[in-house]
Amino acid sequence: MFSKILIANRGEIAVRITRACHEMGIMVAAVYSEADADALHVHLADEAVLIGEAPPQQSYLNGERIIDVALDTGAQAIHPGYGFLSESPDFAAAVREAGLVFIGPPEDAIRKMGVKTEARDIMEAAGVPIVPGFQSKNVSDADFQREALRIGYPVMVKAAGGGGGKGIRIVRDPRDLVEAVESARREAYHAFNDETVFLEKYIDRGRHIEVQVLADTHGNTVHLFERECSIQRRHQKIIEESPSPLLTPEIRQAMGQAAVNAARAVNYVNAGTVEFIADQDANFYFLEMNTRLQVEHPITEMVVGVDLVKLQIRVAAGEALPFTQEQLSQRGHAIECRVYAEDPANNFLPSIGPVLKADEPEGVNIRVDTGIKSGNAVTIHYDPMIAKLIVLGGTREEAIRKMDWALQRYVILGLTTNIRFLREVLNHPTFVAGEATTHFIAENPGNWQHEDEALPDEALIAAAMHEMLARPILATVGAVGPADGDVYSPWDRPDNFRLGTS
Numbered sequence: 001m002f003s004k005i006l007i008a009n010r011g012e013i014a015v016r017i018t019r020a021c022h023e024m025g026i027m028v029a030a031v032y033s034e035a036d037a038d039a040l041h042v043h044l045a046d047e048a049v050l051i052g053e054a055p056p057q058q059s060y061l062n063g064e065r066i067i068d069v070a071l072d073t074g075a076q077a078i079h080p081g082y083g084f085l086s087e088s089p090d091f092a093a094a095v096r097e098a099g100l101v102f103i104g105p106p107e108d109a110i111r112k113m114g115v116k117t118e119a120r121d122i123m124e125a126a127g128v129p130i131v132p133g134f135q136s137k138n139v140s141d142a143d144f145q146r147e148a149l150r151i152g153y154p155v156m157v158k159a160a161g162g163g164g165g166k167g168i169r170i171v172r173d174p175r176d177l178v179e180a181v182e183s184a185r186r187e188a189y190h191a192f193n194d195e196t197v198f199l200e201k202y203i204d205r206g207r208h209i210e211v212q213v214l215a216d217t218h219g220n221t222v223h224l225f226e227r228e229c230s231i232q233r234r235h236q237k238i239i240e241e242s243p244s245p246l247l248t249p250e251i252r253q254a255m256g257q258a259a260v261n262a263a264r265a266v267n268y269v270n271a272g273t274v275e276f277i278a279d280q281d282a283n284f285y286f287l288e289m290n291t292r293l294q295v296e297h298p299i300t301e302m303v304v305g306v307d308l309v310k311l312q313i314r315v316a317a318g319e320a321l322p323f324t325q326e327q328l329s330q331r332g333h334a335i336e337c338r339v340y341a342e343d344p345a346n347n348f349l350p351s352i353g354p355v356l357k358a359d360e361p362e363g364v365n366i367r368v369d370t371g372i373k374s375g376n377a378v379t380i381h382y383d384p385m386i387a388k389l390i391v392l393g394g395t396r397e398e399a400i401r402k403m404d405w406a407l408q409r410y411v412i413l414g415l416t417t418n419i420r421f422l423r424e425v426l427n428h429p430t431f432v433a434g435e436a437t438t439h440f441i442a443e444n445p446g447n448w449q450h451e452d453e454a455l456p457d458e459a460l461i462a463a464a465m466h467e468m469l470a471r472p473i474l475a476t477v478g479a480v481g482p483a484d485g486d487v488y489s490p491w492d493r494p495d496n497f498r499l500g501t502s
């Protein structure tokens with residue numbers, strides 16, 4: 001087993017991976033940008049190295065620099081987390097060439113699944129159902145128009161190199177096709193440096209259901225059942241649950257098998273996720289494979305009772321999977337809510353600034369994965385996700401109630417968050433009935449456009465006084481000011497509060 005792992009990421013996922021390493025007795029080397037000097041993942045690591053300025057290109061995407069740091073610190077392996085370099089085949093290859101272990105799939109599998117059009121071809125050959133579509137090199141507008149008619153409207157224009165919901169357009173009217181193709185191309189070029197787009201039949205009122213897979217280097221490939229992620233805004237997930245209320249045991253079994261076949265078709269190793277879109281009758285079609293740990297992996301961990309990050313590390317170290325497919329089962333119902341610094345009443349615009357106070361809910365089977373503590377800031381440089389709140393209940397009803405309870409007790413001051421919005425979705429009759437589709441948020445715009453009720457002044461004054469009085473006296477004379485970035489600290493006051501110092 002490795003004795004030290006470098007984590008090439010930040011935020012909640014870097015914290016999550018650090019925990020797994022420490023529980024396995026593995027030391028952690030962190031990397032951080034100038035914006036993250038006081039970040040939780042830096043504090044928790046055994047050592048941390050500044051790698052550059054805040055923009056990702058100069059830090060978390062600087063693969064060469066990160067590999068140098070891994071070699072310097074004596075790490076034997078690199079965990080890329082999600083986002084950033086996690087799905088870069090070139091980075092994975094460079095890590096291996098440097099004599100280090102990449103905790104993820106072989107670069108060849110990343111490369112094949114990284115281009116959606118190529119992945120579709122491979123899936124078709126492997127007998128995995130794909131969405132009817134059209135893709136070709138050097139396509140003219142006329143080709144697209146003809147093929148869209150053949151597929152049948154509505155169609156979706158998608159970026160071949162896509163990710164994070166970018167480069168996607170839904171087209172319902174043939175007259176809008178050419179413009180949609182052009183704008184998707186522009187967005188795709190900007191985001192992925194590749195303007196290739198293709199067409200897919202748009203599965204109206206679809207359900208996003210994905211399957212977690214895990215494969216070792218000894219030829220074992222298993223699936224760890226499904227996650228439903230239909231609650232999305234801008235084609236990005238915000239609430240996920242497992243099991244999916246749509247699936248019957250037979251369809252679950254078929255989908256699991258299709259995911260295993262998909263992984264085997266590219267000689268997959270380590271953890272990955274095969275995403276499907278299902279229609280109202282639960283016919284399902286391959287969308288893409290994410291060749292990395294997924295944001296929503298904790299709900300699988302809670303329902304299946306595994307630690308996916310530890311398993312990733314074990315597999316990367318050459319160990320065989322500790323279970324067979326038959327030994328895996330789902331127990332209870334888990335839900336994850338992504339808590340974002342964003343304003344649902346204002347088109348989900350990110351909310352930037354310091355988190356003055358973060359107070360997390362606690363309880364049995366309530367899990368908070370966060371990378372932020374009071375005093376940290378949400379910046380323009382990175383994803384504005386503050387935390388993931390995950391609960392496990394015996395039944396779906398219990399899980400919903402538990403999540404609602406936990407959300408009510410999640411205090412985040414200083415920023416606009418989506419917490420109230422998440423509660424409204426959870427309590428919506430369509431969600432409660434387990435019938436929400438990927439259209440849900442767009443179709444229910446009225447519900448969360450209300451103004452935030454202002455707190456009465458008395459409440460604000462009482463809270464401010466409580467905050468001041470409850471602050472522990474940083475007692476001993478000559479004590480150094482706190483290094484925790486506390487904006488209210490009297491020790492940082494530029495007046496004569498602190499005696500004997502200039």
Ligand code: ADP
Binds near residue numbers: 082163290293
């Ligand atoms: P998941 O399926 O894990 O929920 P998301 O689409 O939410 O995946 O992406 C997870 C993170 O990775 C987000 O921060 C997202 O912005 C980032 N990401 C995903 N794909 C890409 C990509 N191709 N390029 C850049 N960032 C990406």
Ligand code: ADP
Binds near residue numbers: 277
């Ligand atoms: P990304 O790489 O950006 O995650 P995906 O192919 O996974 O791209 O698509 C993102 C989301 O868009 C899906 O989760 C789903 O909600 C929606 N979507 C994608 N393709 C289709 C389709 N053919 N029909 C209906 N919805 C789709």
Ligand code: MG
Binds near residue numbers: 164275288
């Ligand atoms: Mg996707």
